[in-house]
Amino acid sequence: MKQKTFKILAVCLALALWMLPTMVMAAPQKSDKMSKAPAKETVSRTTPSKANTDKTNTAKTNTAKADTSKKAVPAAKKEEPMLRVGLAEEQNSAVFSADNDYVVRDGATGKGLEKKTHKDKLTITVKNHQFVLNGKAVSAKKIKLKPVDSKEKIVFSYNDTKYRGEFELVLKNGSFTVINIVKLDDYIGGVLNEEMGEGWPSEAMKAQAVAARTFALYTVGEEKHEEDGYDVCATTHCQVYGGVESESRDALAAVSATRGEVMTYGGKPIYAAFHASSGGRTAGSDETNEVLPYLKSRLDREDSVNPNQEWQIAVPVTTLVQKLRSEGYNIGTLKRIEISPLDIQSPKPSKDRYTSCRVKTVRFVGSVKTVEVPGTKLRWIFGLHSTLFDIRYGSGKSIKPNKDGKIEIKNRSGETITFDGAGWGHGLGLSQWGARGMAAKHGYRDILARYYTDVKIEKLF
Template sequence: MNNKLSIITLTCLLVISIFSPTYASETVRIAIIQDTSSLSLKIKGFFQIRDLEKHKIIYHAKSIETTVTTYKSGIVIGGIKPASDKLLIESDDPEAFLINGKSFRGNIQLIKKSNNKLLVINCIELEDYIKGILYHESSHYWPMEALKAQAIISRTYALYQMQENRRKDFDLTSDIYSQVYGGEASERFRTNKAVDETQGKALFFKGKIIPAYFHATCGGHTEDAALLWNIDLAPLKGVVCPYCKESPHFNWHYDFGLKDIEKKLSAKGFKLKNITNLGIEGKDASGRITNLIINSEQGETKVSAKDFRETIGPNLIRSTNFSVAIEGKDAVFEGIGWGHGVGLCQWGAYFMAKDGKSAEEILKYYYPGTNVKTF
């Protein structure tokens, strides 16, 4: 085992067994597969399997290609049947793991859940994780200061999740990660440079890591996080954003069949049939809609704009800042911005960086009262 892997292993063990009183160190635990009965596993290099319940190494070998399942007393890895519900696999190859055909660095934890299904967790150094996702969250052609701002908030967001989920099996879920994380294949020179130049830096408010939310384009004013989630923090109350006007996502338009809206909302338990009118009830300080009032043969139905967007599809109804009118059998939406609107406006950051603003200036603008510090 080289030193790097030993550190990741140690951190995995610490997080699981001791619950470090500070931030869960620099290893992030990502649930890459949840609730599966079996998976394919290929390991390169010399590897060892550690029983995390008995705290001992139970198997070691060189390279393996096999299937992983569960059995009554534990987990089956090819011909090996450890009587344990929690295993850690480490290898001396930094890109050792191919799981269901996808490459992963760091270490892998296999956990058998009470429903006999497998949970697969990738333990990876935080800086490597940020390198793996930055390319997907920001174009590597963007100005360096915008990339650095994104690297700092991606790191901050991960640290916040590590802190919040310390007592859970993992820090971050796979929904975003599995789609966007591609290990070394996703890394680019400029995005890696932004990560290296901001190494260990995160965003703090009154000495604490903040949930550094971000979105593509705010459309003129960022949103108050308290209106969407149970997070009431001064840096996330929303700011005027004059910077994203030239964003390619500033305006959006979408025609949606009334029958399709009815179908999607009905599937979520809303009672409506043959929509006759769509109205808007209330707007918040940022201009985003509070509720939609939908009239149909079933009467009046009130749906929060947040739920409406999530139900119809957040990439179709790109924001909750829109107007809507019925034309024939369709609802015609005209909107501005893309995303929930909380925290940093990525296209605003892009134009601020183009205007010569530094990463720290950009972050101070979108998260007022915060400081960038090494954690």
Template sequence: MRYAKIVFILLVMMAAPFLPPPANVWAEKSDNLIRVGLSGIAPRIEFRVETGAYALMDSATNLPIVQPKPGQLWSIIKSGPNLKVALNGREQKLPFDGPVILRAVDEGLHLYTYNGTKYRGDLIVENRADGVMPINVLPMEQYLYGVVGQEMGNSAPLEALKAQAVVSRSYAMSLKNSLGSFDVGIDTGTQVYRGYNAETQANGDRVVAAVDATRGQIVVYDGKVIRAFFHSNAGGYTESSENVWVEPLPYLKAVPSPYDIYAAQYENQTNGWPSVSYSWQKGITREELYSQVSRWNKKAENNDSLNLINVGSISDIKLSRIDRNGDKDTASGRVTELTLIGDQGQASVYRDGIRTLLGLRSTLFNISFDSTVTVLNGRGDQGRINSLDGSYSAGYDGRTTLVNKGEKDVFLQSRSANRQIPKKFSKVVIEGNGYGHGLGMSQWGARGMAKDGYKYDKIIQHYYNQGLDNGNLSIETIY
């Protein structure tokens, strides 16, 4: 068996004499390379070379396996503790320890297809205990070609695209070496990345131009690259990080974002987008609310950071906007605590968790009930309550009686009209502004600023340093 392995390696090397001397791709990792996890762990992955010369190599031995030709379907398969290579479904007998690397071997454009998407750069297939994991390794600028337009939109003004390029580069740089064997993913968990496919979209050349114009530039605060969070639309005001998540960061402070309204004024509206990123409305029935609470509780059973919501029949929902310090409302007016009140107690959800619970675009909202009434108390003071269930009314003779005992609805009469409302709400209507967590740069705010003549550096100063020119924040070129 050992003899067969040696013969196989020699035959492969003879069949591919053009291959460069063995080299470990990890040894070449530098500041301008990024590692992108293309998917989770799977039993196998498949790819095709599209353009350019590649070599498939075994990283454990630094020896070439084969030269994949354009159009061929290759698979890397988890087989026991090892990896197997297959062409068009036919497995080769020789196993490899891995990682297996699909590596470009000369200059020029190199592309391969994985999972329906074309990618530049190299492909590393890691050997994990329970499967294989594909990782795209490529220069940072080429990675950004596939990110900036997907996040900002290819049609955005050039200065907004430049701002997104610098922000996305900074965010990616801040994540390097923080996730193990890869730095970023391909979805909103980090940044949306669509590989070379993004470059071929309409106006993709504008994105490439914006990335190239800001090559190597990152945002630095007090000498450190910032975790440059961004979102779609702030709804008029961004928020400080401690009022959305936990950690207070000096470059994520609340600032006015008046240009967010540009989304509502944008001439190319498609099914209400992007106007609904600025202002929106959502109705939730009582049944839908219970379903959302149930989904939340299922997550909470396996997540100690989430509290269970067991309040029985819900009669009211209270909102608080108090900031993390507990002494004033949040600068943006975002909700920081939502309390569900029921006949078995009450439970609260905090800050950005509120978006998850109710499926909202942001936490900048108000809520109304179809059961809300304006009442007078015993002192003649006027107030609004959201539930008449269990309430008593007082007659002229001083007697009190349970409101519409035994019925689900109440009938209200005024001088001008009569109406029927439920004693407990059957539906709530949530009216809000903004889309996303509200931290850092508002993308539609940046687009509006750029349209009004602001340069990309001023946009970045506004959102990450409150528009101050005090030397704390700078844009540095690192390569």
């Protein structure tokens, strides 16, 4: 049966399972994660563990909607989903070993091609559009590495990095794609420290585990990598996945404590975006290409525990003009910058800022022409950590704040434009630093309730 048919059956089964969920609670929740957010970052998210490199009414108001009972979550009787994780594409060689005996099979016919003990290494290369296993060419276009005994657990080493589950290699255009087929929670165990980092409070780690699990299932449903032959990739485009070597005792404990739990809205896994730091206010779904009622802009005071929450990036006026020109914005001599002043405590509706106060557009008035540049574009051009920023102008110690939204440029020597910002990442969904701040007094369900409005946490397996 073809792979696409398997995928359709798998998706249908998953949808059927979600129709009969076991409800756990009702909640008003590295890497920034985004497919439908300004630039996920996708999703490229930055994570606290990477030292902030790629968003609420009060906690009392939000957590009032959450079920914070201490009742044990009923055990689910549904089968744990398997994920196909794309580790690498366009590969010409790979070296495998395992901690248990394994077999190499033709992925199409199931025929055994090689049987290896846990002591054996397997070198796979490509020659003349054929797989070559330890120097022996085989006709299979797809090969699988599986334990000899299907009931035995196994850990494979792929190019000296360890992974749970099984492997599939798919030949394509003279090279191959490497896919790790792994149970969902084993996958989350290899994601958690990559996205949040080791040593964080357990309740924050639990919240991240539920968000990461939900995000993975949402990504499967979106079929972002269907043409690539797998469900999710192992980079910030989806979620960073490091396999066994990214696991830790705390991370595995968080995965185990939340086993099978996912956030749903309308019976489906939500787009559980997350990011490093909200800067004091989360972003809303008006900043995405789709209305997502569970992603709303809220104050996020607990995010202030981030020691690097605020940032400044200064750019000489001449450099700013040059960089704008290189991106197709030839404004001539800069005369004025127009952007509504930033006030995250009492935001006011404006045409150039979203409800979260993040910049929608900045207007640059020049001698040649006037342009409006999206905030996400400016973030990319000038390496800004988020789009939650204001602009100051001046030289030396005479840097004037933005008072009325119109910054007049004098074009004197040494003048600088300063981006005054807060937060790290796109701002949607869970703020990892905010979760850390909340974890001092709140459980993971309350944390999720803060960042994702009116969702349910359901036990999938």
